[in-house]
Amino acid sequence: MIGVDEAGRGPAIGPLVVASLAIPKEDVQRLIKMGVRDSKRISKTKREMIEKDIFETMKERDWKVCVIPISPESIDISRSIKSLNEIEEEAFIEAIKSVSSADTNAKVNLDPIGNNPKLFAMKVYNKLHSRRPNLHFESRKGMDDKCVVTGAASIVAKQHRDRVISDLSDNLGFNLGSGYPSDPTTIEALNQLTRGDLPHVSLRWTWATTSNAWKKNHTVPIPIRTTNGTVLQRGLDPILWTKGVD
Numbered sequence: 001m002i003g004v005d006e007a008g009r010g011p012a013i014g015p016l017v018v019a020s021l022a023i024p025k026e027d028v029q030r031l032i033k034m035g036v037r038d039s040k041r042i043s044k045t046k047r048e049m050i051e052k053d054i055f056e057t058m059k060e061r062d063w064k065v066c067v068i069p070i071s072p073e074s075i076d077i078s079r080s081i082k083s084l085n086e087i088e089e090e091a092f093i094e095a096i097k098s099v100s101s102a103d104t105n106a107k108v109n110l111d112p113i114g115n116n117p118k119l120f121a122m123k124v125y126n127k128l129h130s131r132r133p134n135l136h137f138e139s140r141k142g143m144d145d146k147c148v149v150t151g152a153a154s155i156v157a158k159q160h161r162d163r164v165i166s167d168l169s170d171n172l173g174f175n176l177g178s179g180y181p182s183d184p185t186t187i188e189a190l191n192q193l194t195r196g197d198l199p200h201v202s203l204r205w206t207w208a209t210t211s212n213a214w215k216k217n218h219t220v221p222i223p224i225r226t227t228n229g230t231v232l233q234r235g236l237d238p239i240l241w242t243k244g245v246d
Contacts (some may be wrong), residue, residue, distance in 0.1 A: 011179030
């Protein structure tokens with residue numbers, strides 16, 4: 001069985017992380033005994049214990065794990081030509097390929113991207129079928145709470161992201177919070193991280209939350225990340241608003 005999930009789709013700070021886990025079907029009970037559930041429904045301490053158990057079991061059993069962090073810079077650059085759903089979908093496909101081979105015969109349970117789980121499963125199937133002909137896909141809302149393999153993948157993804165945010169907080173010397181716009185600690189952190197000549201590298205510059213924080217500290221629009229580097233935006237000259245151009 002293979003489970004795939006993500007952590008950090010919405011935050012303005014830090015990476016989006018996609019994780020996959022592949023285990024023999026007979027090992028599902030091992031995950032149940034670990035107490036695996038959707039990562040959002042268990043405590044931080046429990047998640048840490050489960051993650052440790054997963055990686056220790058990998059040494060004993062034929063388990064495969066893949067973790068794909070997508071940096072804020074990569075997200076910003078890609079969004080000029082792709083939707084966030086497309087960026088995530090590509091990462092899901094790479095995560096599945098990483099824990100399988102052309103001969104792998106497995107059921108793949110996906111936490112859905114978008115509002116149509118069946119369509120998402122079909123998209124992934126269409127893109128992988130020629131290379132992974134023996135994989136069978138299912139996507140359901142809340143799959144990370146319905147399938148322990150997908151739930152375990154969600155825990156691995158969240159633990160990886162949480163460590164990145166914790167390390168960033170330590171390096172910066174202040175708490176970044178969860179990274180979500182609803183978090184007052186994150187909003188204050190965004191205010192500090194947008195005071196320089198450029199927004200901090202850990203921020204998603206294309207997020208409205210980041211842009212709003214930038215506007216409080218600057219009179220010009222937020223810079224743009226491109227494959228050729230950073231593009232600084234200039235505000236309109238107020239004189240042109242009244243006098244026009246000759």
